[in-house]
Amino acid sequence: MIDVRHVTKKFGEGATAVMALEDVSLIIPEGSFFTLLGPSGCGKTTLLRLIAGFELPSEGEIRLDGDSIGHLPPHKRPVNTVFQNYALFPHMSVARNIGFGLEMLKRPKTEIAATIEEMLDLVQLGAFAARRVDQLSGGQQQRVALARALAPRPKVLLLDEPLSALDLKLRKGMQSELKRLQAETGITFVFVTHDQSEALAMSDQIAVMSAGAVQQVGTPEDIYTAPQSRFVADFIGDTNIVTGELLGYDGPMAQIRFGEGRSLSVKTASATLVPGPVHVALRPETITICDAASDAALLIGTVRDATYFGAGSQMSIRLEDGTEIQAQVDRPSPAGTLVGLNCDSAMLQVLAD
Amino acid sequence: MADIVQQPATGSQNLQQAVQARAKAKRRVRLFLLLPALGIIGIFGLAPLSIALIYSFLEPGTYGGVEWSFSTDAYVQFLFERDIFDDTLGFNSAYLQIFGRSFGLAILTMCGTLMLGFPVAYFIAARPPEQRNAWLFAITLPFWTNLLIRTYSMLLIVRDEGFINLALMKLGVIGAPMQMLYTDGAVLAGLVYSYLPFMILPIYASLEKFDFALLEAGHDLYASRIQVFRHIIIPISRPGIVAGCALVLIPALGAYITPELLGGGKKLMIGNLIAMQFGSGRNWPFGSAAALILMAVVLIALLLSLRAGAEKENRHG
Numbered sequence: 001m002i003d004v005r006h007v008t009k010k011f012g013e014g015a016t017a018v019m020a021l022e023d024v025s026l027i028i029p030e031g032s033f034f035t036l037l038g039p040s041g042c043g044k045t046t047l048l049r050l051i052a053g054f055e056l057p058s059e060g061e062i063r064l065d066g067d068s069i070g071h072l073p074p075h076k077r078p079v080n081t082v083f084q085n086y087a088l089f090p091h092m093s094v095a096r097n098i099g100f101g102l103e104m105l106k107r108p109k110t111e112i113a114a115t116i117e118e119m120l121d122l123v124q125l126g127a128f129a130a131r132r133v134d135q136l137s138g139g140q141q142q143r144v145a146l147a148r149a150l151a152p153r154p155k156v157l158l159l160d161e162p163l164s165a166l167d168l169k170l171r172k173g174m175q176s177e178l179k180r181l182q183a184e185t186g187i188t189f190v191f192v193t194h195d196q197s198e199a200l201a202m203s204d205q206i207a208v209m210s211a212g213a214v215q216q217v218g219t220p221e222d223i224y225t226a227p228q229s230r231f232v233a234d235f236i237g238d239t240n241i242v243t244g245e246l247l248g249y250d251g252p253m254a255q256i257r258f259g260e261g262r263s264l265s266v267k268t269a270s271a272t273l274v275p276g277p278v279h280v281a282l283r284p285e286t287i288t289i290c291d292a293a294s295d296a297a298l299l300i301g302t303v304r305d306a307t308y309f310g311a312g313s314q315m316s317i318r319l320e321d322g323t324e325i326q327a328q329v330d331r332p333s334p335a336g337t338l339v340g341l342n343c344d345s346a347m348l349q350v351l352a353d
Numbered sequence: 354m355a356d357i358v359q360q361p362a363t364g365s366q367n368l369q370q371a372v373q374a375r376a377k378a379k380r381r382v383r384l385f386l387l388l389p390a391l392g393i394i395g396i397f398g399l400a401p402l403s404i405a406l407i408y409s410f411l412e413p414g415t416y417g418g419v420e421w422s423f424s425t426d427a428y429v430q431f432l433f434e435r436d437i438f439d440d441t442l443g444f445n446s447a448y449l450q451i452f453g454r455s456f457g458l459a460i461l462t463m464c465g466t467l468m469l470g471f472p473v474a475y476f477i478a479a480r481p482p483e484q485r486n487a488w489l490f491a492i493t494l495p496f497w498t499n500l501l502i503r504t505y506s507m508l509l510i511v512r513d514e515g516f517i518n519l520a521l522m523k524l525g526v527i528g529a530p531m532q533m534l535y536t537d538g539a540v541l542a543g544l545v546y547s548y549l550p551f552m553i554l555p556i557y558a559s560l561e562k563f564d565f566a567l568l569e570a571g572h573d574l575y576a577s578r579i580q581v582f583r584h585i586i587i588p589i590s591r592p593g594i595v596a597g598c599a600l601v602l603i604p605a606l607g608a609y610i611t612p613e614l615l616g617g618g619k620k621l622m623i624g625n626l627i628a629m630q631f632g633s634g635r636n637w638p639f640g641s642a643a644a645l646i647l648m649a650v651v652l653i654a655l656l657l658s659l660r661a662g663a664e665k666e667n668r669h670g
């Protein structure tokens with residue numbers, strides 16, 4: 001288990017100082033596939049480098065299985081990294097790259113040879129042991145980098161956007177391969193990506209980051225169906241954010257009304273909002289279209305256009321208050337028609353901001 | 354060949370002839386294009402060597418030049434001394450000693466430039482790309498002045514009334530000037546100074562594209578700083594180190610100006626010995642022979658080290 005406690009990382013001093021991380025606290029469970037998700041520049045790489053030991057925290061503490069490791073040099077931490085550009089040693093064969101960690105740990109030669117063998121099998125590169133790394137394709141180099149980082153059996157494996165350099169098809173393959181490797185080895189994976197679909201597909205837990213802070217931590221389902229803030233709702237998929245009126249609370253549920261419609265019981269990210277206008281997340285695929293005059297209509301809007309995408313159509317609708325929202329439907333209504341929008345109220349979520 | 358004969362159609366035979374004719378024409382054009390390069394190698398490389406080789410087997414003329422009669426005296430003279438009275442040969446190690454000192458000084462020069470040059474080259478390679486050219490310019494700046502002038506200024510610094518002695522005496526560290534000029538130390542310092550850029554530049558070239566993420570990768574995989582240096586930095590810069598060593602060692606062996614000025618003609622190196630034979634010594638054949646012996650030794654050493662390097666490569670696979 002990794003326990004990141006109130007970690008702050010500042011680069012530089014004075015007026016030009018950059019706050020890369022600000023008071024970040026996280027618990028990464030042992031043996032989990034944990035993803036740091038956020039837009040470029042939000043501090044994902046910095047957090048990873050702090051765990052690896054390439055940077056030292058300005059403030060705060062990092063614990064691994066209870067021991068404080070925040071101030072150890074990288075070669076004294078049982079943590080290995082798969083670098084974004086692989087950083088394979090160009091002057092060594094594939095086998096020696098994989099064995100390098102164990103060689104530095106002064107393990108017996110027979111053990112090293114056996115582990116190299118095992119790792120080559122694990123990443124299906126058995127035939128390439130004697131190759132030089134620059135004779136490999138990008139995908140193969142990727143797998144050598146993985147094998148090299150896994151060979152010393154670290155407690156934690158850090159992966160910094162490892163798939164971003166691969167083309168789409170290869171990336172899908174590597175996603176399931178990484179999942180398989182994590183399950184087979186039981187090692188804690190901390191995976192960095194800015195691609196939300198990748199994060200949702202692979203993770204046991206996701207920490208969504210923005211501007212040096214952790215916005216929300218949860219399972220992919222949590223993050224997707226119950227975003228806490230506008231940032232998370234916006235970042236995960238193409239969520240619509242509409243304005244509703246908070247009437248009050250009924251236990252853990254918020255009472256919401258859209259326009260002059262009926263009141264709905266909706267999940268909420270915060271139980272302390274004051275009654276009045278609040279933001280509600282509404283997923284495009286949960287929307288159904290109905291007659292504008294019908295009782296079922298929660299919201300009313302005008303169809304702007306529709307785009308066919310194979311499995312259905314994406315309709316762009318302008319609400320009465322001017323908000324533009326997206327809805328995925330089987331059969332789109334023609335542009336210009338007034339339509340009613342309906343949605344299972346269990347799929348709505350009141351946001352904290 | 355057999356299947357060519359079996360081909361039935363004359364059409365394909367014609368084709369074959371056409372292909373052969375074209376290949377022939379191509380070879381001729383290629384030979385023609387090679388002529389300038391071959392000419393230059395011939396005129397500036399092989400011709401002087403041949404002249405030296407021929408001269409080394411002739412007899413010295415009284416006032417310099419050569420007498421056109423065959424003799425191996427020049428080579429014999431290198432190791433033996435002819436007794437003036439009874440004409441017998443006795444072993445003479447004087448020239449061997451000069452060779453020995455030259456190799457010693459040249460190897461020390463190589464080590465010195467490596468120790469100083471490697472950190473400098475690494476430092477430059479670690480700068481942001483836009484700063485590197487300025488550093489490289491600073492390194493090559495001394496080349497803009499003549500070696501003779503640079504060596505003279507060195508002489509002014511190390512002589513008895515020179516900068517170092519004056520400063521040390523002012524500070525009261527020493528009472529009388531230290532003898533620094535005309536010592537092996539002065540020659541070595543001069544050589545290291547002169548040849549340092551020849552070490553820095555090739556090592557820099559081998560590190561220029563160095564991916565510094567490899568250092569982090571090494572640390573991440575449990576290598577200490579020293580192990581990262583040994584297992585990652587050194588092997589990757591090896592081609593530069595080998596080139597730098599050759600570029601320093603070979604010209605340092607034949608150095609002339611530096612030992613002449615800083616060694617004061619007392620601490621001879623091969624270069625001075627050879628120059629002397631063509632000047633005051635008036636023994637051109639011996640000068641030629643000494644030059645060829647030097648070249649042979651260097652070539653053999655180079656071949657041996659190349660073979661050792663190749664074997665090492667093979668072992669690591």
Ligand SMILES: Nc1ncnc2c1ncn2[C@@H]1O[C@H](COP(=O)(O)OP(=O)(O)O)[C@@H](O)[C@H]1O
Nearest residue numbers: 011018019020039040041042043044045046047
């Ligand atoms: N070594 C550094 N020096 C100065 N600023 C840095 C350094 N490393 C990262 N930063 C800054 O910290 C912020 C977070 O960067 P990073 O962790 O790389 O983000 P991400 O990986 O999420 O894209 C950025 O604003 C970046 O410019």
Ligand SMILES: [Mg+2]
Nearest residue numbers: 041044045046
């Ligand atoms: Mg990054």
